[in-house]
Amino acid sequence: MKRWTLLLLGFITSTGMLYAQQLTIQAPNRKITVALYSKQTADGSEWYINAVYNTNGKSSVVIPHIGLGLVRNDQDFSKHLKLLKTGMPLLINEKYTALHGKKSVCTNQATEVAAAFENPAKEKLNVIIRVYNDGIAFRYEFPEKKGTFTVKDELTTYSIPSATKRWMEKWNTANEGFYTAMKDDKVLKQEWCYPALFQPEDKSCWFLLHEADVDRNYCGSKLSNTADSSGYKITFPDLQDGKGIGAAAPVITLPWKSPWRVIMMGDLPDIVESTLVDDVSSPSVIQNTGWIKPGLASWNYWSNNHGTQDYKIVNHFTDLAAEMNWPYTLFDWEWDAMGNGGNLEDAVKYALSKGVKPLMWYNSGGPHTDVSATPRDRMLTHESRVAEFAKLKQLGVAGVKIDFFESEKQDMIKYYLDILEDAARAEMMVYFHGCIVPRGWARTYPNLMTYEAVRGAEWYNNSPELTPVAPEHNTVLPFTRNVVGAMDYTPVTFTNSQFPHITSYGHELALSVLFESGIQHMADRPEGYQDLPGAAQSFLKTVPAAWDDTKLLDGYPGQDVIIARRKADTWYIGGISAGQWAKKKTIRFNFLKENTKYKLTLIADGIHDKALTTQYNVIDKSSILEVKLLRSGGFAATIVPVLQ
Structure with a gap:
């Protein structure tokens, strides 16, 4: 059997509960591993998955417990589920183009396994799990061909250790709040918007929680830890949202698949550069796209x-x-x-x-x-x-x-x-x-x-x-x-x-x-x-609104960030600081092509916050540049190949 899929029959007894690891799925690059477990309790069996990140020979349990389950108006699909079978692993290897966004050509690889369950009434539920090179996606499926039901609750719950640092936005219907950084005893209990960013205690990787491919057969959801500060449960909209118009619980028609539950995972560049939300979503339904033109307004x-x-x-x-x-x-x-x-x-x-x-x-x-x-x-x-x-x-x-x-x-x-x-x-x-x-x-x-x-x-x-x-x-x-x-x-x-x-x-x-x-x-x-000075005006006359590639060069949430984006052969860089004091940042250009010279135009903070300075340099892949940023400062740059 392939190394990235392994069926295990090991049992672990802990605090009166019996755990059985049924399945592990590994990403094609082997950095991320997902395991499926059953947990026998006094109330019956429950199922969950966990996520392990592997880097530099070290494995770290990043998310120890992601609870699974759904409750329909006619059936419960959370307790007493019996695993019937796991499908053969399927290798996902996809490439598609995007008209706008952070990349014009998107590629992704994943290993997919479907786990088939039935409840005591012999009703079927599938859980489809994909482990990508840059994250995890899973969704539920009712495979029967007919029937209309109300989903009363989704029990998907991400259990996050309190020492994990998190950046989260309090739920609001317009999604227009500020992000709050929390950990340990500072973790608040409330409802939260997507997406949510987490940095585990051992700092081996980061992860971002979201959902994708929401269609007419479901609702949008949010995260709630009101019941348990460490457990972020997927929660349906509040009844009073939209002035109380519409039902909070979705009505589904079979056959049915839920939206993807998406976890982007890796180092910070993996998170920022990921297209996983689009990767798992349905391909374009528009045939002629020549009229779709990104741009500035x-x-x-x-x-x-x-x-x-x-x-x-x-x-x-x-x-x-x-x-x-x-x-x-x-x-x-x-x-x-x-x-x-x-x-x-x-x-x-x-x-x-x-x-x-x-x-x-x-x-x-x-x-x-x-x-x-x-x-x-x-x-x-x-x-x-x-x-x-x-x-x-x-x-x-x-x-x-x-x-x-x-x-x-x-x-x-x-x-x-x-x-x-x-x-x-x-x-x-x-x-x-x-x-x-x-x-x-x-x-x-x-x-x-x-x-x-x-x-x-x-x-x-x-x-x-x-x-x-x-x-x-x-x-x-x-x-x-x-x-x-x-x-x-x-x-x-x-x-x-x-x-x-x-x-x-x-x-x-x-x-x-x-x-x-x-x-x-x-x-x-x-x-x-x-x-504005001429260089800054020229920059804003040419800066694109759609990109061929994106690279995170440096940064940490709430402190500073430097991102490079490419359009054709030209790179554009933007960098900002949140600090109360001036600072210097070092830019390395190792993302550039080998054996190529480039003209760098750097527009940076001047002597005060309403002044700009411009400098020009010839650089290559090995170059290093130090940029001074004022308090709450920043810079922008273009990098154009030198014709030889």
């Missing part, structure tokens, strides 16, 4: 909250996009009240005359939100969407931003996916705002360009709390939220909105690289970019 809301009411302001931001070579400008809320010299149709015509494609905001509408901003109901039904998308297509609008979803119940999951399908048929790009964290849908529907689901720069409008914590917050996001999919933070602001920011100009410039988004909405007013 100008955006007036940050500096002019009611700017889209004013035709002249709208055109001012169109001119900014044209001047900066950005393909898009966003007409945010209140475009239907536009005046002062022109209306929506006039603004669209002006944008198109400048070679800029407009994007337009919509309220998701419906009884799930109290937000009355209009247009409110045009996205709510299939008929209204088809009609609206047809009008937008005729006008020349390239995409829509849809806001205020406020729930992850099954009915809202259906709504999200219905929007994406109708938009794809109309060749319309989509940006979700006030929304769910990515679940891999951008692979299935690559017209889904980005999501908000982050405490971003928009919050400089809302309250003073972002100002002091933004430097640290910004260094956590590349290791957490932005790992799992596109994130529209609305970054790169040099002037101030309602409340100031304390990040340096170098820090803000770096965010254009650090934060990945298929459409990157540049939030500052025109003069914020027009007053």
